[in-house]
Each structure stands twice: as C-alpha cells, then as structure tokens.
Amino acid sequence: MTSIHLDENTIQQYAITGVLAGEEQTHHFLHCNHCRGRAAAYKELLAGIKAQPAPAFDFDLPALVMQKIPAKKAAIPWRAVLVIAGLLGVISLVTYNLRAVFGVIFEGLSLTAASLIFIAVISVLIFQLVDVVNKYHQQTNALD
Numbered sequence: 001m002t003s004i005h006l007d008e009n010t011i012q013q014y015a016i017t018g019v020l021a022g023e024e025q026t027h028h029f030l031h032c033n034h035c036r037g038r039a040a041a042y043k044e045l046l047a048g049i050k051a052q053p054a055p056a057f058d059f060d061l062p063a064l065v066m067q068k069i070p071a072k073k074a075a076i077p078w079r080a081v082l083v084i085a086g087l088l089g090v091i092s093l094v095t096y097n098l099r100a101v102f103g104v105i106f107e108g109l110s111l112t113a114a115s116l117i118f119i120a121v122i123s124v125l126i127f128q129l130v131d132v133v134n135k136y137h138q139q140t141n142a143l144d
Contacts, residue, residue, distance in 0.1 A: 005028075005034055006029060006032075008038075010025060011035060011038050011039050011042060014039050014042075015043045015045075015046060016046065077133075084129065
C-alpha cells in the first residue's frame, strides 16, 4: 500500500461516478480508511446539493428587465428627409441650368425615350440612397 493518499480530484471523481481510474488507485482506496472517509463526505455533500430545491425568483424578472429598456421611438428621420430634399433641389437646379446641354445630348431621342432614361437613372439613385440609409441604421443599431 502506498503512503500517498489519492488526490482531491480523484476522490471527487469517484464520489460522482463511482469508478476509479486504475488498479493501484482501487487497491489503495479499498485499504485506506482516510480516502474512503473523504469519498463518503463528498458523496454526502453531493446528495445534499441534489436535494436542494431549485432556486426560484419571487418576482417577474422579464417584466422588470423590459421596464428598464427604453422604448424605441418610431420618429421620422428628419435628417434623411432634409438630405434627400436638398439633393433633389440641387439636382433640379443643375438640370434646369443645363437644360440646353441636355437638349443637345438628347436631340435625336424622342421625349418618351429621354423620359424613360431619366426616370431609370433617378430610380437607381433613389434605391442606392435608400440602401445606404438602411445600412447606416443597421450599423447604428448594432452599436446599441
């Protein structure tokens, strides 16, 4: 029999599983009152822990947490509206001032074809602007 007792981890593992790793440990355990006593103490401790009732809150935790979270305001993004209105104003002024140049560019096209090209370009620009604004909002929400 060895004079060194089993370490705490081995005894705790035995108390949980009931199995020792090797033949030497098993032989020592069977002949050592000290190690068997520590294992019995751990088994009693584990039984006491298992017998404990599950902790329960005496209040509604989700309701208390939800009260602390500030409500998100569904406000109109006035900055985005002002930027879009400003851009549309600038585009309108540039288009009006360069109407003679546009007349030369679109001289061979019919009014319908020129209008369709203009509408397509404006639509693409609007969709890109909306996409940029949405990505901005996603990034700011990720930071919150």
